[in-house]
Amino acid sequence: MKLASLRIITKDIRQSVQFYEKAIGFTVQWYTEDFAELRTNSVTIAIGSTRTMKMFHGEDVTESKDQSNIIIEFLVADVDREYERIKNLTDRIIQEPTTMPWGNRSLLFRDPDGNLINFFTPVSPEAIQKFK
Known part of the structure; x- marks a missing residue:
């Protein structure tokens, strides 16, 4: 598959x-x-x-009463640089670049429909190895 x-x-x-x-x-x-x-x-x-x-x-099978539980994630070279670009594109930043406990530096924001998007860059040795 x-x-x-x-x-x-x-x-x-x-x-x-x-x-x-x-x-x-x-x-x-x-x-x-x-x-x-x-x-x-x-x-x-x-x-x-x-x-x-x-x-x-x-049928409108996409109609939902709850928030989406899905995050669309993109591996990016430099999440801080992406933040500088994205912050002028949307006012729906959920989380500015933050280093997460699992070793990724993440930027979380919403698209115009409310879908969550995560741009992330591995920063810990383990996370870097994982995405090689």
């Missing part, structure tokens, strides 16, 4: 695509006005409008 992509469903696809292009630094490939993809070196982030969910038996 191979993880192929993560898909984000949004009410405002243009806003989400623009946000992710700026946050990640990859250019989007549009397939329809309701579906686009950002291909990174390790995973594809698919972004679909809520209208695409009608194709799944006409």
